[in-house]
Amino acid sequence: MCKILAIAAHPDDIELACAGTIIKHTRKGDKVAIVDLTEGELGTRGTVADRYNEAANAAKMMGVYERRNAQFRDGFFKNDEEHQLKLISYIRYYRPEIILANCLADRHPDHGRGGRLIADACFYAGLSKIETTWEGQLQTAWRPKRIFHFMQDRHIEPHFIIDISDEMEQKMDAIKCYKSQFHDPNSNEPLTYISSSNFLDNIKGRDAIFGKRIGVEYGEAFVCENIIGVSSLDAFVLPKMP
Numbered sequence: 001m002c003k004i005l006a007i008a009a010h011p012d013d014i015e016l017a018c019a020g021t022i023i024k025h026t027r028k029g030d031k032v033a034i035v036d037l038t039e040g041e042l043g044t045r046g047t048v049a050d051r052y053n054e055a056a057n058a059a060k061m062m063g064v065y066e067r068r069n070a071q072f073r074d075g076f077f078k079n080d081e082e083h084q085l086k087l088i089s090y091i092r093y094y095r096p097e098i099i100l101a102n103c104l105a106d107r108h109p110d111h112g113r114g115g116r117l118i119a120d121a122c123f124y125a126g127l128s129k130i131e132t133t134w135e136g137q138l139q140t141a142w143r144p145k146r147i148f149h150f151m152q153d154r155h156i157e158p159h160f161i162i163d164i165s166d167e168m169e170q171k172m173d174a175i176k177c178y179k180s181q182f183h184d185p186n187s188n189e190p191l192t193y194i195s196s197s198n199f200l201d202n203i204k205g206r207d208a209i210f211g212k213r214i215g216v217e218y219g220e221a222f223v224c225e226n227i228i229g230v231s232s233l234d235a236f237v238l239p240k241m242p
Helices: 013-027 048-062 081-094 109-124 165-175 199-213
Strands: 004-008 032-038 066-072 098-101 146-150 160-163 219-223
Touching (some): 004 081, 004 109, 013 032, 013 098, 013 146, 013 165, 013 219, 032 081, 066 081, 081 109, 098 109, 109 146, 160 199, 199 219
Parallel strands (some): 004 098, 098 146
Antiparallel strands (some): 146 219
16 A cells, blocks of 8 residues: 555656655655556667656655556557556556646647546546456455546646645756657657756756746646645745745
């Protein structure tokens, strides 16, 4: 059982979007696991083997205790019964309280489709009449308390923002574990959307803009389909006054 299960379409989705939040929780001692839906095999740069090595190194950087890959087809996985059942088995295995998931609409079609697949699987994972097994053992139903969709390429007005000012440097180190994917002046591989020289600066700038909105240096933004409740007014983080 883990506190947080982060699920995303591709290796590096999580690092780019919510690594700071994950690091904040692993530093507190919370158990966090990751499931990558695909091996990122359609990526222009690098190989599947590169992605596995990079993902493992990034998981260590974030303090994640376990990372698995569902090996869905990159670009062609579907939100259908077959994929839902496999994802349900992961959710029931980890029994997380909170799911962090792809956004529900984005530049890359896999992100929105993945976000919807994850949300649907979380609901169905709580239905006892849907049967799944793990290593030959029948699983019991489990539904996470919350699903939070992280911001990716396209801006969506956030429902809340997590202060990651203290975690930002370590987040960038986790992202840079994907050496095959991002800018390398010595690489002979084709230039891509994410390998441009200013892409990582843009990620840091985006998080700076989110941080500014809550009065801190850096932040990560999330949306939630359900209304979010707090225990009291003290739970709100107010902007720091000069």
